[in-house]
Each structure stands twice: as structure tokens, then as C-alpha cells.
Amino acid sequence: MYDMAAFLQTDSDKCLYEQIYEHIREEIKGGKLRYGERLPSTRTLADSLQVSRNTVDFAYEQLLSEGYIEARERRGYFVCKLDRHLPESPAFVESIRDVQREEEKKYAYDFYPNGLDMSVFPFGVWKRINKNILTDSNTELFSLGDPQGDYDLRETIVRYLHASRGVNCTPDQVVVGAGNDYLLLLLEKLLGRHIRVAMENPSYKRAYRIFNSFAYHVETVKMDQNGMRADDLKTKDVSLAYVMPSHQYPTGITMPIGRRMELLKWAEGDDNRYLIEDDYDSEFRYKGKPIPSLQGVDKHGKVIYIGTFSKAIAPAIRISFMVLPPALLEKYKKDCGFYASTVSRIDQRILNEFIKDGYFERYLNKTRKLYREKHDLMLQKLKPFQKKFQISGEESGLHMVLTCKDKKITEEELVQRAAEADVKVYPMSAAYLTCVEKKDAVILLGYGGLTLPEIEEGISRLENAWGM
Amino acid sequence: MYDMAAFLQTDSDKCLYEQIYEHIREEIKGGKLRYGERLPSTRTLADSLQVSRNTVDFAYEQLLSEGYIEARERRGYFVCKLDRHLPESPAFVESIRDVQREEEKKYAYDFYPNGLDMSVFPFGVWKRINKNILTDSNTELFSLGDPQGDYDLRETIVRYLHASRGVNCTPDQVVVGAGNDYLLLLLEKLLGRHIRVAMENPSYKRAYRIFNSFAYHVETVKMDQNGMRADDLKTKDVSLAYVMPSHQYPTGITMPIGRRMELLKWAEGDDNRYLIEDDYDSEFRYKGKPIPSLQGVDKHGKVIYIGTFSKAIAPAIRISFMVLPPALLEKYKKDCGFYASTVSRIDQRILNEFIKDGYFERYLNKTRKLYREKHDLMLQKLKPFQKKFQISGEESGLHMVLTCKDKKITEEELVQRAAEADVKVYPMSAAYLTCVEKKDAVILLGYGGLTLPEIEEGISRLENAWGM
Numbered sequence: 001m002y003d004m005a006a007f008l009q010t011d012s013d014k015c016l017y018e019q020i021y022e023h024i025r026e027e028i029k030g031g032k033l034r035y036g037e038r039l040p041s042t043r044t045l046a047d048s049l050q051v052s053r054n055t056v057d058f059a060y061e062q063l064l065s066e067g068y069i070e071a072r073e074r075r076g077y078f079v080c081k082l083d084r085h086l087p088e089s090p091a092f093v094e095s096i097r098d099v100q101r102e103e104e105k106k107y108a109y110d111f112y113p114n115g116l117d118m119s120v121f122p123f124g125v126w127k128r129i130n131k132n133i134l135t136d137s138n139t140e141l142f143s144l145g146d147p148q149g150d151y152d153l154r155e156t157i158v159r160y161l162h163a164s165r166g167v168n169c170t171p172d173q174v175v176v177g178a179g180n181d182y183l184l185l186l187l188e189k190l191l192g193r194h195i196r197v198a199m200e201n202p203s204y205k206r207a208y209r210i211f212n213s214f215a216y217h218v219e220t221v222k223m224d225q226n227g228m229r230a231d232d233l234k235t236k237d238v239s240l241a242y243v244m245p246s247h248q249y250p251t252g253i254t255m256p257i258g259r260r261m262e263l264l265k266w267a268e269g270d271d272n273r274y275l276i277e278d279d280y281d282s283e284f285r286y287k288g289k290p291i292p293s294l295q296g297v298d299k300h301g302k303v304i305y306i307g308t309f310s311k312a313i314a315p316a317i318r319i320s321f322m323v324l325p326p327a328l329l330e331k332y333k334k335d336c337g338f339y340a341s342t343v344s345r346i347d348q349r350i351l352n353e354f355i356k357d358g359y360f361e362r363y364l365n366k367t368r369k370l371y372r373e374k375h376d377l378m379l380q381k382l383k384p385f386q387k388k389f390q391i392s393g394e395e396s397g398l399h400m401v402l403t404c405k406d407k408k409i410t411e412e413e414l415v416q417r418a419a420e421a422d423v424k425v426y427p428m429s430a431a432y433l434t435c436v437e438k439k440d441a442v443i444l445l446g447y448g449g450l451t452l453p454e455i456e457e458g459i460s461r462l463e464n465a466w467g468m
Numbered sequence: 469m470y471d472m473a474a475f476l477q478t479d480s481d482k483c484l485y486e487q488i489y490e491h492i493r494e495e496i497k498g499g500k501l502r503y504g505e506r507l508p509s510t511r512t513l514a515d516s517l518q519v520s521r522n523t524v525d526f527a528y529e530q531l532l533s534e535g536y537i538e539a540r541e542r543r544g545y546f547v548c549k550l551d552r553h554l555p556e557s558p559a560f561v562e563s564i565r566d567v568q569r570e571e572e573k574k575y576a577y578d579f580y581p582n583g584l585d586m587s588v589f590p591f592g593v594w595k596r597i598n599k600n601i602l603t604d605s606n607t608e609l610f611s612l613g614d615p616q617g618d619y620d621l622r623e624t625i626v627r628y629l630h631a632s633r634g635v636n637c638t639p640d641q642v643v644v645g646a647g648n649d650y651l652l653l654l655l656e657k658l659l660g661r662h663i664r665v666a667m668e669n670p671s672y673k674r675a676y677r678i679f680n681s682f683a684y685h686v687e688t689v690k691m692d693q694n695g696m697r698a699d700d701l702k703t704k705d706v707s708l709a710y711v712m713p714s715h716q717y718p719t720g721i722t723m724p725i726g727r728r729m730e731l732l733k734w735a736e737g738d739d740n741r742y743l744i745e746d747d748y749d750s751e752f753r754y755k756g757k758p759i760p761s762l763q764g765v766d767k768h769g770k771v772i773y774i775g776t777f778s779k780a781i782a783p784a785i786r787i788s789f790m791v792l793p794p795a796l797l798e799k800y801k802k803d804c805g806f807y808a809s810t811v812s813r814i815d816q817r818i819l820n821e822f823i824k825d826g827y828f829e830r831y832l833n834k835t836r837k838l839y840r841e842k843h844d845l846m847l848q849k850l851k852p853f854q855k856k857f858q859i860s861g862e863e864s865g866l867h868m869v870l871t872c873k874d875k876k877i878t879e880e881e882l883v884q885r886a887a888e889a890d891v892k893v894y895p896m897s898a899a900y901l902t903c904v905e906k907k908d909a910v911i912l913l914g915y916g917g918l919t920l921p922e923i924e925e926g927i928s929r930l931e932n933a934w935g936m
Binding site: 058061062064065066067068080081116118123126127130131134144145177178179180181182185189193206209210213215226254255256257258259260287288291310314315316317318335336338339340341342343344345346347395 | 489526529530533534535536548549591594595598599602611612613645646647648649650653657661674677678681683694722723724725726727728755756759778783784785786803804806807808809810811812813814815863
């Protein structure tokens with residue numbers, strides 16, 4: 001048995017137990033102490049090191065728990081068998097610095113279709129609610145909540161949906177989740193594998209990519225001015241159709257009631273058929289009242305309604321929800337009911353009070369007013385464009401669609417010329433799921449995230465860039 | 469053309485446009501106005517109703533946008549073809565009330581293995597950080613963040629993981645998500661379909677159920693006192709192994725370094741093999757220092773490390789994270805990089821400051837002290853049990869494992885007798901993934917959620933109930 005005394009440094013900032021532990025560990029890893037070799041008894045070592053027995057016990061405990069040594073009854077401690085090529089824990093290279101977050105080129109004027117205006121968000125209110133909720137008396141909020149979301153919030157959502165969107169459901173049908181993407185991940189578990197899903201073309205690319213990541217087969221369905229064509233849908237071998245009836249992205253089409261009934265009829269044609277209604281920014285409408293939801297007229301449990309507060313309140317509020325028809329609800333409870341909620345109960349509680357106390361409605365009205373001003377300014381500023389462009393999708397949402405009448409001009413040209421004027425515009429073609437036969441040059445102009453002066457200047461630049 | 473004047477009520481609280489819109493809509497739905505029938509021109513109707521032209525225009529707009537009528541150029545407005553059996557929007561039955569939330573029976577003393585003690589949680593600090601963050605100057609927090617999680621938080625997590633768990637990674641490898649369940653959903657997209665995964669038995673049932681919901685085939689692997697047996701694992705046709713090396717649930721086994729190396733060697737045997745390291749409550753250890761993570765000794769990118777703040781801070785804090793090895797990180801960026809983050813940036817920011825400013829470390833130390841007291845009291849109170857039970861899994865975590873030496877007694881009996889004393893205890897068998905040949909009666913006693921007096925009384929009751 002070798003003498004350990006040498007290595008002990010009483011002046012070291014490491015405690016003695018740690019020094020003993022580390023020394024023996026290194027001896028073992030270094031091969032100086034070999035497999036099966038017997039270690040001194042704790043008493044012997046304690047004596048030889050002039051340290052308390054506990055110190056050695058503690059060091060041995062650590063070596064035991066990490067599996068460097070083992071205790072054999074009444075025989076003492078022995079070195080365990082280790083993989084010879086035990087890797088050293090690699091040094092922590094400060095590689096953090098190296099990692100670059102690629103920064104996108106910034107434009108002076110970015111007509112991003114999903115841009116939002118947070119300027120009128122009632123941070124004060126949000127803070128106050130937040131503050132009142134985070135009291136010691138609310139410690140239960142720090143415990144894990146209902147997988148479907150807290151009942152109070154679901155009840156509030158049900159009332160809100162019924163009043164504002166004509167959705168008919170019970171809190172039991174509502175599943176709250178952190179964003180639409182997550183809800184679609186859950187839906188995959190309910191709908192199963194190898195699903196063939198119908199989508200409009202162009203459509204919401206994110207949903208398309210998500211379906212692809214599910215290895216779902218996406219069939220694109222022909223559109224007309226009323227959205228997805230039911231007659232074409234009937235010819236497709238699909239069991240699921242993904243639609244945005246109140247405001248199709250990116251075309252901005254609102255699906256008329258007649259077409260909605262046709263889609264529902266298609267779904268009723270087979271037990272396994274469902275419609276996913278993505279009620280994408282239905283909150284913002286500039287003509288007439290909001291269109292009631294497809295779910296509201298569905299009498300046979302064919303519609304999976306998906307909505308989110310990320311757009312109406314703030315993208316960072318990761319709270320979306322879906323309303324499951326009875327058949328899928330049953331399956332959810334059986335197969336997915338155990339998935340833990342992805343939304344903090346605190347956020348759920350804040351949102352619940354934000355809605356219940358009427359702040360949400362007030363905020364919505366403010367933003368509607370705000371976006372209407374921008375919407376009207378857009379239309380006014382775009383008047384000169386009407387020679388060269390047809391403007392559509394302006395009745396709702398936060399972007400407009402400009403279709404170029406001049407067949408010789410390409411989207412690329414328009415985007416490029418805008419870019420040269422430091423203005424970013426978005427080509428419709430980016431929203432095509434599958435390449436389509438030569439289409440017109442179509443540009444999307446989002447105005448939600450721009451101020452009125454920015455819209456003013458941005459459109460003026462486009463006017464010059466595109467030579468109106 | 470019929471006379472509409474009759475229905476207009478100037479004393480109604482409904483605005484005129486709404487009355488006109490609703491009246492015509494009902495006429496159409498009721499069949500009084502038939503498909504193809506021509507509506508009066510807006511001018512004519514305005515005159516006959518003695519209302520402004522705009523009022524009628526607005527009503528027609530609404531009917532147009534909802535698809536009840538259509539405009540034919542230079543010919544006026546006509547009733548559209550509708551599905552005859554257009555369903556009425558069903559009345560909003562107050563069915564909310566009917567929905568019952570099933571309440572579980574409450575016990576006076578519940579030794580829930582996942583119980584936590586939030587009594588020392590620094591609500592004040594959390595509130596202050598929260599308050600400071602929710603300022604108008606931080607509006608960017610309300611925008612959607614990086615899908616992987618905000619960089620600052622990932623950087624903080626990396627430093628924390630390295631310091632406390634010996635994990636070696638860059639922020640680029642970290643994916644932040646709302647809970648482990650969600651991260652596993654993402655992992656499925658990376659690992660693909662038809663995966664065969666090895667798990668210990670007993671193990672963490674939730675992970676098992678999640679793998680099942682993926683239609684993954686789960687193979688149970690034999691265990692010994694060091695956890696999953698590598699020799700048995702080698703005989704299984706699996707490409708994935710799910711382990712909790714620092715503290716296996718429910719047995720509480722800590723996997724020695726030697727065994728860890730064996731598992732890594734197995735994984736290195738094939739490019740598609742990976743180990744999922746669920747670093748389940750590694751924070752709470754009562755003997756020796758925390759065991760460094762498996763990821764920390766992995767030199768060949770074979771370990772997917774999953775950790776969470778839900779346990780160390782609070783279950784409601786829905787922030788977990790995984791560290792992806794390079795190969796999977798690449799796949800993630802290619803196939804799943806677009807999935808929107810499931811964690812609000814506000815929560816990410818709060819957590820980031822909570823950790824960076826040292827509150828997390830302080831809180832951890834407080835809870836460790838707290839749980840150690842409970843741990844020690846448990847051991848002391850359980851002394852009389854040692855005749856009849858073998859106690860294990862007490863070196864870490866928040867629960868202990870009692871194995872009954874008397875082969876004649878069943879788990880059911882023990883649970884039942886405890887229940888009669890209004891004490892809830894948890895049978896090990898609930899954690900078995902597949903039924904196993906007759907096993908001993910094993911009980912899990914969690915103490916995290918109980919106060920010291922509750923532990924005192926709860927164990928005393930068990931002592932009587934089980935006749936120690």
C-alpha cells in the first residue's frame with residue numbers, strides 16, 4: 001500500500017475529503033491503482049493522513065457512488081474494473097464565442113406579412129395582473145396543471161370563442177398548448193400515420209412543412225375566388241383538409257358560407273374525414289362583421305378548430321388552443337391525455353384574467369383601430385398602383401396582395417427593384433407548396449409591423465422603384 | 469320585390485345596417501328569398517327604407533362577404549345557391565356546468581414520489597425580475613424568439629450544465645422546449661419512425677407511454693444494482709436506450725462510471741445508436757458530490773441529454789432543454805428548425821436572470837438543505853421498518869424505496885393498509901413497463917411534498933398500519 005500523505009495540501013482551498021477523493025480517482029484513472037487492488041481501510045488511511053475518519057469515509061462514499069471502487073463485505077475497498085480508455089472530461093473550450101447567430105439583412109422598410117404592432121399593448125395591465133398573481137398565496141400556480149390547460153382558462157376561451165367566433169364547444173373539448181406547431185404535433189398522434197391531407201395552393205407554408213415532417217402526404221387542391229374548391233377536393237384521395245376559411249393565407253380570401261357547407265358535406269362523407277380550421281388572424285376585419293367560424297356550423301363533429309393568442313396578443317404569448325370534435329377528444333384522452341401541459345399555469349392565469357376582465361377585448365379594439373388606419377393608408381397610397389396591379393385580400397388581415405397586370409414583369413424583378421430601394425417585399429411564389437404552371441407576378445405587402453410614416457415612405461419608394 | 473320597410477325598428481338597439489343584413493340573411497336561409505332572386509339595388513332599398521345609401525351598402529357588403537348574395541356586373545345583387553339544409557348555429561347550451569372535473573380522493577398524508585416543496589421558492593425575487601423585464605422598453609420580448617430558445621438563456625444553460633453536471637456543449641446544441649414531453653415529440657422527428665428503444669424495467673412510465681404513442685417498440689433490459697445491464701442491452705435489437713444514470717426512477721440507482729462506459733461503447737457500435745440521458749432530479753444528492761453526466765464523458769456524440777427546470781424550480785416553469793449531439797443537431801436544423809419555440813421569451817428571460825444572478829444556485833442550496841432534513845427524518849423514522857423492509861434509493865432524489873422482506877405480504881396489502889390509515893403510498897409495480905415474474909412487495913415513499921411534521925405523523929401511521 002502506497003503512501004498518500006504526500007499529496008495532501010492543508011493550505012489548499014480544496015477540502016481534505018475532496019483532495020483524497022480526487023487523488024484516488026486520478027490514481028485509478030491513471031492506472032496507478034489497478035483493478036482489484038485493495039485500498040487502505042478508512043481507519044488506516046485516516047491515521048496515515050492525520051485526518052478524521054469521516055473525511056476518508058466521505059471520500060470513499062464518493063468513489064463508491066461514482067463506481068471507481070467497490071466495497072467487499074468484511075474485506076474492505078477494492079478498485080473497480082474500468083474501461084481502459086476512460087475518456088478525460090474534455091476541457092470546456094470557450095466555443096460559445098465561436099457560435100455565430102446568422103443575422104438577416106435588415107431593410108429600412110420591411111413589409112413583412114406577419115409583422116405586428118405592439119405599441120398599444122397594455123404592458124402596465126399585463127404587469128399588474130402578473131404581479132397580483134405572483135403572490136405566495138398562489139403557490140399552487142407553480143405546480144403542474146391540467147394537461148389540457150387550466151379549466152378556468154378553457155372556460156374563458158369557450159365563452160370568448162362563442163361570442164366572437166360562433167364556436168360551439170365545452171371546456172372539455174379545448175386543449176391549450178404552446179403554439180399551433182405543438183398542437184399539430186399532438187394532432188398527429190390523434191389522426192395517426194400515413195394521413196393524406198388536402199391544402200390550398202398557395203397556403204400557409206409552415207403547416208405544409210409540419211405535415212411533411214409528419215411524413216403526411218399533402219395533396220394540393222384547386223382554388224377559386226372562394227378558396228378551396230370542393231369539387232376538386234372530392235377527386236382527391238385524402239381524409240384531412242387544412243383550410244383557413246375566415247382569411248386564407250396568403251390570398252386573403254374569405255370562404256363564403258356556401259363553400260363552407262360543401263366542405264362540411266365532403267367531411268361528412270366518411271367517418272375518418274376531418275377539416276382543420278386554422279382561424280388565422282380572424283380578429284382583423286375591415287368590412288362587415290367577422291365571419292362566424294366553420295366549427296360553428298359543423299353539426300357532425302367534423303371540424304378541428306385551431307386558434308392562437310400569439311397573433312392577437314403577442315407572438316411571445318405562446319398560448320394556442322384547439323377544439324376537438326367528440327370522436328377525437330375521446331382518442332385524445334385515451335392516447336395523449338398524459339402529455340404534460342406546455343403552457344405555464346402562471347401565463348394561463350394571466351391570460352385568463354386579461355380576457356375575463358375585458359382587457360383583451362379593449363386591446364383588440366385598439367389594435368383593430370390601429371390596423372384599420374394602416375390599412376386605409378395602404379389603400380390610399382396604393383391608388384397609383386392600380387394601373388399596373390390588381391389589389392386584393394384587403395378586406396381583412398394584416399397584408400395586401402398585389403397582382404401585376406404586366407405579364408412580362410417577374411416577381412424576382414419586383415422584389416429586386418424594391419430591395420434596391422431598401423424595401424423588402426414578399427413574393428407570393430414563396431407561399432406555393434408545389435410549383436405551379438407560370439403564374440402572374442404577385443407581391444405580398446404586410447403593414448402590421450410598420451408605422452404610418454414608414455408605410456407612407458415605404459410605398460412611395462415602391463412607387464418609384466416599380467415606376468408607377 | 470317585397471317591401472322590407474316592415475321589419476325596420478328605429479328604436480332597436482341594433483344599428484340599421486345590422487337589421488337589414490340580418491333580415492335579408494334570414495329571408496335567404498328561410499327560403500323566402502330564393503336562389504337567383506334579384507335584390508333591390510342599394511339605391512332603391514335605401515330610398516324605400518329611408519336610410520342612407522351607405523347603410524345598405526354596408527349590409528350588402530356583409531352578405532356578399534358571407535356568400536349569401538353575389539354581385540353580377542351591371543345587373544345588381546342576386547341570392548346565391550345555398551345548401552338547403554343550412555344548419556342553424558346551435559344554441560349555446562350552458563353545458564360548461566355539466567362537465568365534471570373528476571377529483572381524486574385526497575389523503576391526509578400523501579407520499580407522492582414527485583411531490584415538491586415550494587415553501588422556500590423566492591416568489592419575491594421572481595416577481596421583481598418579472599417586473600423589471602415587463603417594461604415597455606422590452607417590447608421585443610413580445611415578439612417570437614429563436615426556435616431553439618433565446619441565445620442568452622442557452623448560453624446560461626450551457627455554463628450551468630458544465631459547472632454543475634459536467635456537460636460539454638455549445639449553446640448551438642441546446643434546444644429549449646416547454647417540458648420533456650415536448651422535447652421527446654421533437655426527438656421523434658429527428659430519430660424517425662419504427663425505432664426500437666431499450667428501457668429499464670421498472671422505469672419512468674411517462675417516457676414509456678410517450679414512446680408507445682410514437683409506436684416505438686420498447687424492449688425492457690435487465691437491471692442489476694448498477695442499473696441497465698450492458699450485456700443484456702447488447703442482445704437486444706434496439707438503436708436507442710433511455711437511461712437515468714444519475715438517479716434512476718424509481719429504483720434510485722446511480723449508475724457507476726464503469727457501466728456508463730459500457731453503455732457508451734454499445735452506442736459507439738453503430739452510427740444510428742443513441743443514448744437518451746434523462747438527468748432526472750440530479751440536483752438532489754445526499755452523499756458525495758453530484759455524479760457528472762453521461763454526456764460529459766461521451767466523446768463520440770452518442771448522448772442526447774435532457775434536463776428540466778420544472779423539478780428544480782417549479783413544475784409550472786415549463787422549461788426543459790435537450791443537448792443534441794452534432795449529427796442530430798444537423799438533422800434538427802434541416803428538418804425541425806422551423807418549429808416555433810414553445811416557451812415564452814418572457815419566461816426565458818426571467819429564468820435566464822434567475823440563474824445568472826445566482827438566485828437559482830441559492831434556491832437550489834436552500835431546497836437541498838430542506839430536502840436533506842426531510843431525508844434524514846425519513847431515515848430516522850424508518851429505522852423500525854428495517855426488520856421488515858430493506859430501504860434503498862436513499863442517497864439521492866426525493867423518494868425512498870422500501871422492499872418488503874416478508875414474501876407473503878403483497879404490495880396491494882401494504883397500499884391498502886396504508887390507505888385505511890389515510891396515508892397514500894405508491895407501489896413499485898406501477899412503474900413496471902411490462903409485467904414481471906412475481907416480485908417482492910416494494911413501496912415508494914416520496915417526501916418532497918410533505919412537511920417535517922407530516923412525515924413524522926405519516927410514517928408513524930405506516931408503522932402502525934404495517935405493524936412494525
